[in-house]
Amino acid sequence: MPRIFLSFRKPDSRWMRDRVYRALSDRLGADEVFKSGRSIPPGADFAGILRRQAAECELMCVLIGPGWLDARGEDGGRLLDRDHDWVRVEIATALRAGNRVVPVLLGDATMLPDASALPADIAELAGLQFLRVPETHLPDGLAHLVDAVTTLLSGAGTPVEPGHGTAPAADAVPPTTMTAHVSGGGSAYQAARDQTIRLA
Template identity: 35%
Template sequence: MHEVFINYRTQGGKEAAYMCHERLSARFGDGSVFLAAKSIPPGTNYADALISNVRRSHVLLALIDEHWLDAPDRKNPGRRALVNRQDWVRRELEEALTSGILVVPLMIGRSAVQLDARRLPKSLAELAECQYERLTLRAIDTDMARLCDRLIRQVPELAALDRHPAPAATSDPDRESGVHNSGQRGGIGQVNGSLGTFVNESHGPLHTGSGDQIHQNHSPKITGDSTNYVAGNNHGGIRQEFGPRVPRKDDER
């Protein structure tokens, strides 16, 4: 089943239509995008194929360039194509709007401007109120990727066909373990949880815990439980213990 129907005018929009078809097919699969020149089998009644595929689609992309509104009617010189009720671009759009299908005007190039409802047939006036997207051929890959990302958030059927879903967020081992060390060299690092404080490459006085630290005549005085003090160069580890000091057997002699 074709999920996306590409509506375009052969004069001026054919190149963009083929480029859109290629990128949409790569994202959602070959059978998910309808383009009349590629999707209608030989010998098929094209009128029935066009209308039936519009009705079965979930999204219609209306490719609109700067000449789209004033494109001439080939069968009636001097008149605009959109004025002709038999114009296929118009008929496909009317069918999509009346069927409740999501219609997205896709403005081709920087010169294409938002549609003016006063210049559209009454049956297409709603098209001027549809939020449009812009497509530039120089940045078509980026623009189409952005469009596809937005469509899958609106159309669950497309999300199920997405061949390039966004990667799942990866976990941060350091964050999960509660360790935060942003390339710190020396000083104090913080460890969340019940581990306490770690000290690495200290080169000066260091005091941690709840005790007091007093420097007097270069003879430090330290009081309080759970207190660490480091002076000078430290080339080893520091272990901090909490709570009352437990006597060792050697202290009992």
């Protein structure tokens, strides 16, 4: 049973999504990463496998690119608002099961959706600490993602190579997220791990 479930919307940031899958597979092994297009054999019960994997995974990475939140169907309705939307079903299933769910923001400008923009059964996603894979520093971002996932799977405080012992680093600092809402017009801004804010 794969320990990592990659949840994604197919038209959204496909090339970055594929890089994330390859990076995780190279470090942890392809058998440890569930990706629907590769992990479900032809003729298998697609719906049953997706639900079971989402319920039983140790870690779900929700890959969120710029088109994830507002993707729409042929009728113009937002896909995420449909009860049977598979992205929504996957996330809701993992959350109900009590699995660890990590939003992974793809690209430099992608924002974590606000809870008010999400259906109630996955609104919890908006309050979860995210990881970012920036396009402008892709190799470093992928390395950080893989290290963080490895750490979460090992239950240790610092990333390690699979099969090795763990030793916490003295200078390890947990990632920090800050959100500022600008009144009277303006925009919301999130500071991720790779950004520095200096206070006066």
